[in-house]
Amino acid sequence: MDNVTCNGLETNIFDCSYKLNGNCSSDNGAGVKCATVELQGGSFASEGNVFVNGKPVCDDGWDDDATAVTCRMFGYASGVNKRNSKFGAIPSESFMDNVTCDGSEETLLDCGYQLGGNCSSGAGVMCATVEFQGGTFPSEGNLIVNGKQVCDDGWNNNDAIVAC
Numbered sequence: 001m002d003n004v005t006c007n008g009l010e011t012n013i014f015d016c017s018y019k020l021n022g023n024c025s026s027d028n029g030a031g032v033k034c035a036t037v038e039l040q041g042g043s044f045a046s047e048g049n050v051f052v053n054g055k056p057v058c059d060d061g062w063d064d065d066a067t068a069v070t071c072r073m074f075g076y077a078s079g080v081n082k083r084n085s086k087f088g089a090i091p092s093e094s095f096m097d098n099v100t101c102d103g104s105e106e107t108l109l110d111c112g113y114q115l116g117g118n119c120s121s122g123a124g125v126m127c128a129t130v131e132f133q134g135g136t137f138p139s140e141g142n143l144i145v146n147g148k149q150v151c152d153d154g155w156n157n158n159d160a161i162v163a164c
Contacts, residue, residue, distance in 0.1 A: 004030065035109055037073060039125065041087030046076060046146055049087045049122040052108065055095035058119035059083040065103035066111060071127035073107055076146075082124035094119035130163070139164070 002024050006016035050057040051071055064081055071079035091101030094117055101111035128145055135141030143150040144164050150163075 037070070037108055039074070039086050039087075039127075041125075042124075043145065044146070046074070046128060047082075047087065047124070047126040049082075049085060049090055049124045050108070052095040055093060055116075056085075056090035056119060056122040057099060057108070058094040058097040059085075059121050059123040059145045060119075061100055063101075063124035065101040065124045066099045066108065066123065067127075069101045069105045069111060070108050070125050074127055075129075076127035077129045079125045079127035082126060083121060085122040087122075090119065090122035092118055092120065094122075099123070118143045 002019040002021070004013065004016050004018040006013070010016050035053055038051050039045070040051050041050030059064065062081055063084055067079045067081035096108070096113040097117045097119060099108070099111050099113045101108070105111050105121070110142075129147070131138065131144045132141035133144050
């Protein structure tokens with residue numbers, strides 16, 4: 001594969017234009033280093049301090065938009081932002097600091113940020129997918145959070161208003 005040209009909207013390398021045969025020798029191969037984003041320290045897979053490439057994201061500037069982008073990356077519909085290393089102590093060397101998202105980005109790395117730096121408290125998220133099942137209309141039914149039914153013990157109208 002040679003002369004690969006992508007516009008950034010492709011879903012895989014074969015959607016880009018390229019020459020099948022080329023003059024590529026072992027000393028001019030294309031390389032990549034893909035970023036890994038993970039949540040660490042939470043009690044559930046849907047929560048934790050945010051880490052990129054094994055280093056924490058600093059909570060300076062961390063807000064609801066950054067949380068929304070992060071949660072969508074993991075397949076959740078929404079989330080609550082957490083600051084001050086809510087899910088445990090973090091190493092002092094961060095990957096990202098002063099993250100600024102507008103909420104429309106596909107990944108956290110599409111947001112504005114400063115690379116690295118010394119950090120005393122990490123950014124975290126509690127992500128959730130909330131849905132209604134079994135109702136006649138999309139806006140009614142049993143409340144399901146992260147695939148599990150919410151029990152009705154102590155459930156009242158105030159709870160229902162918040163869920164809606």
